[in-house]
Amino acid sequence: MPGGPRQRGRYHHGDLPSALLDAGLEQLATAGPAGFSVAEVARRVGVSTAAPYRHFTDRDGFLAAVAARAAERLAAAVAAAATDDDPRDRLAAAAGAYAVFVAEHRTGFDVVYAPALRAARDADLAAAGRAVMALFLDPAREIAGDGALELTEQVVALAHGYATLDAEGFLTADRVTDVPTATRARRAARALIDGAAG
Amino acid sequence: MPGGPRQRGRYHHGDLPSALLDAGLEQLATAGPAGFSVAEVARRVGVSTAAPYRHFTDRDGFLAAVAARAAERLAAAVAAAATDDDPRDRLAAAAGAYAVFVAEHRTGFDVVYAPALRAARDADLAAAGRAVMALFLDPAREIAGDGALELTEQVVALAHGYATLDAEGFLTADRVTDVPTATRARRAARALIDGAAG
DNA sequence: GTCTATAGAGCGATAGAC
DNA sequence: GTCTATCGCTCTATAGAC
Numbered sequence: 001m002p003g004g005p006r007q008r009g010r011y012h013h014g015d016l017p018s019a020l021l022d023a024g025l026e027q028l029a030t031a032g033p034a035g036f037s038v039a040e041v042a043r044r045v046g047v048s049t050a051a052p053y054r055h056f057t058d059r060d061g062f063l064a065a066v067a068a069r070a071a072e073r074l075a076a077a078v079a080a081a082a083t084d085d086d087p088r089d090r091l092a093a094a095a096g097a098y099a100v101f102v103a104e105h106r107t108g109f110d111v112v113y114a115p116a117l118r119a120a121r122d123a124d125l126a127a128a129g130r131a132v133m134a135l136f137l138d139p140a141r142e143i144a145g146d147g148a149l150e151l152t153e154q155v156v157a158l159a160h161g162y163a164t165l166d167a168e169g170f171l172t173a174d175r176v177t178d179v180p181t182a183t184r185a186r187r188a189a190r191a192l193i194d195g196a197a198g
Numbered sequence: 199m200p201g202g203p204r205q206r207g208r209y210h211h212g213d214l215p216s217a218l219l220d221a222g223l224e225q226l227a228t229a230g231p232a233g234f235s236v237a238e239v240a241r242r243v244g245v246s247t248a249a250p251y252r253h254f255t256d257r258d259g260f261l262a263a264v265a266a267r268a269a270e271r272l273a274a275a276v277a278a279a280a281t282d283d284d285p286r287d288r289l290a291a292a293a294g295a296y297a298v299f300v301a302e303h304r305t306g307f308d309v310v311y312a313p314a315l316r317a318a319r320d321a322d323l324a325a326a327g328r329a330v331m332a333l334f335l336d337p338a339r340e341i342a343g344d345g346a347l348e349l350t351e352q353v354v355a356l357a358h359g360y361a362t363l364d365a366e367g368f369l370t371a372d373r374v375t376d377v378p379t380a381t382r383a384r385r386a387a388r389a390l391i392d393g394a395a396g
Numbered sequence: 397g398t399c400t401a402t403a404g405a406g407c408g409a410t411a412g413a414c
Numbered sequence: 415g416t417c418t419a420t421c422g423c424t425c426t427a428t429a430g431a432c
Contacts, residue, residue, distance in 0.1 A: 034232040039407055048417055059408065110366040149374060154386040161359025168308040176347060188352040195393025237425060246399055257426065
């Protein structure tokens with residue numbers, strides 16, 4: 001390897017789009033969607049601030065592509081956790097996994113369905129969004145039938161609330177218990193499901 | 199009234215700090231805490247971008263003062279809604295009122311307890327935060343006793359999730375029902391409370 | 397107490413060299 | 415396909431006139 005990588009000087013890259021997406025995930029996780037900066041991502045990768053615009057149309061197009069990748073991972077994380085046979089356990093586990101992933105990666109339904117990103121018309125993002133939604137809707141249908149939409153909304157809101165409050169440091173600030181967020185969110189979801197479905 | 203107000207030219211003001219706070223509430227509601235801009239608030243009021251710095255130390259100090267005023271109104275809104283004798287109804291009503299207010303004014307526990315604003319050490323903000331919290335904690339104690347903290351966390355997370363998803367347009371996007379957010383959040387909270395407390 | 401003016405920074409996006 | 419360089423914009427915050 002002659003010459004270290006990530007140097008500030010001249011060089012070019014193997015697969016810049018992929019490297020940009022990877023760095024974009026980190027940037028999204030640390031700065032959130034509002035603070036997401038194309039220039040900062042370019043800096044992380046070690047290319048000029050102009051380079052990303054060769055591969056993505058504009059900031060929102062880039063952010064949509066990053067969000068799509070994040071949403072795919074979110075779907076995978078939720079699917080990996082929601083494996084119980086009992087639909088109530090499965091739905092509750094989905095909520096717990098959602099809360100933790102979204103707190104950590106700052107990409108949930110708020111980002112996936114953000115109006116600004118809808119304009120980007122990213123097919124991957126839309127597909128990933130539907131995939132995540134299905135992981136909540138499917139067990140909700142088994143539990144509540146016609147009331148599945150309402151139950152899904154309730155459980156998603158609960159999980160999203162845990163995610164955002166945790167990301168903001170609210171839940172961990174004056175913590176009394178050391179029960180992890182995933183468990184607390186899952187328990188809360190289970191209580192909600194039991195209370196809603198009787 | 200000689201000479202219209204809000205002109206771009208020279209003039210001075212009756213009570214600029216109060217006018218800045220009022221405009222700051224609007225700015226916070228529309229742009230959210232991340233997009234909150236001192237310059238934009240000054241423009242709304244019709245003064246120079248330097249004027250606010252005569253009355254507030256810096257951006258975060260100003261934002262903390264605005265958030266304090268918002269939090270006081272949040273406490274009032276929740277208190278006005280949570281009047282039931284039955285503590286379960288009262289807690290659920292608090293959740294519904296919280297969801298609506300926070301969706302509309304973009305000031306909830308995430309802003310009140312934001313690390314960046316803690317540095318401003320605004321006593322009003324801290325007091326308002328405790329006042330809101332008490333409105334959840336008090337009925338939770340009646341319902342759950344030792345489990346009040348856990349129940350409060352669950353209900354607050356649920357209400358906050360409704361608020362953020364509604365603010366992001368997620369709940370209203372492909373709405374099937376026309377039941378208002380306040381009612382849906384309250385119902386969800388009631389189900390959660392019943393499920394948690396048996 | 398409010399103004400004008402400005403410094404200094406960051407970002408989005410484009411033009412043109414290589 | 416990546417670079418350098420740059421424009422135009424917005425923002426925070428300060429200095430000094432009035």
